[in-house]
């Protein structure tokens with residue numbers, strides 16, 4: 001398809017770009033009235049409009065199935081609001097907080113766990129006074145070692161604004177780590193400049209950038225170059241991916257994604273099981289399928305390519321690894337274990353003498 005000149009935000013624009021058939025338009029208007037839509041030129045270019053199952057389109061082109069809300073789904077699936085002591089902060093674990101600076105993104109993922117909060121009609125950005133209150137909250141709690149800038153996508157902010165926030169965090173002695181979660185390097189690679197990298201760094205603090213990418217095609221030449229600008233500036237990168245039906249739920253695609261990340265000097269960090277966000281059942285796999293995929297990766301791909309498969313417990317109780325497991329206690333001898341190798345063969349591990 002021809003690359004659109006600007007971000008596509010309305011079903012009629014998707015129709016003009018050849019990404020949806022005309023008969024779908026009325027249903028998609030209803031989806032777009034409920035959940036934000038945005039497909040950046042860089043990601044639109046990656047879609048093959050002749051493929052009805054295109055894995056990039058599945059992530060960003062709205063689907064009438066989003067209007068069907070399953071009984072187990074909920075508006076705030078990981079319980080951000082229950083863990084928010086002041087606007088913009090989510091404090092779920094003792095040593096770290098999320099700071100949600102903005103609630104807008106360069107693209108809107110159809111499976112987004114914050115889909116009720118993000119978008120042009122979602123929650124507003126933090127005001128100056130709210131940001132001051134969030135910083136005061138962090139400053140007053142010496143146990144906060146790490147601050148995670150998320151949202152929305154913090155890299156939609158200007159380099160100057162990012163620098164101001166990072167510098168303010170850098171004045172807090174006990175904050176040692178600043179982590180930024182973003183989709184911008186794949187969605188709008190040209191936004192990631194050397195100035196962005198400079199803005200994210202602060203003397204005496206370690207900055208990490210975590211890229212959200214779900215399909216190997218997202219690691220385009222331009223996306224890899226954007227990541228290289230951050231990494232070459234001394235910012236280590238990690239990745240998080242969401243396990244998505246029809247996008248990356250087969251070993252070859254998931255393995256290719258992990259390899260593309262590692263080749264880009266990005267260490268795979270998390271593979272998230274799909275959250276129970278409303279209208280996203282058509283994109284979720286089962287946990288059994290996720291574990292089988294992780295087993296397939298373990299056998300066939302380098303240790304560098306192994307993310308941790310995690311589930312955010314619905315309601316906000318936290319994130320936990322959900323396997324698969326390779327070792328279990330055996331009843332045959334006290335302290336002995338049975339270990340399963342990547343090929344599925346069982347081996348005895350002896351008790352300590």
Ligand code: SF4
Nearest residue numbers: 105108109112152183
């Ligand atoms: S970039 Fe993140 S916050 Fe934004 S729509 Fe996608 S999943 Fe949601």
